[in-house]
Amino acid sequence: MSDSTVNTDFFVIKAMEDGVNVIGLTRGNDTKFHHSEKLDKGEVMIAQFTEHTSAVKVRGKAFIQTSHGELVND
């Protein structure tokens, strides 16, 4: 994927409880976990999809805001 096609949008994840996990999954043929970030209640992560990250898994109660909308993950 060329740099120009990498999404420049940011997404926001705000933890609504302690121990929320934000897990980054690799882009390409192999889909693997490459990073796990633990957020405590009130902590916010602001991130992008990149040439290394094509998907994100969120475990735990969090408020998620993207360009596609907002949701609460229960």
Ligand code: TRP
């Ligand atoms: N090194 C990772 C990357 O550039 C950092 C990262 C970006 C990330 N977006 C993420 C990690 C989302 C977890 C979730 O792709």
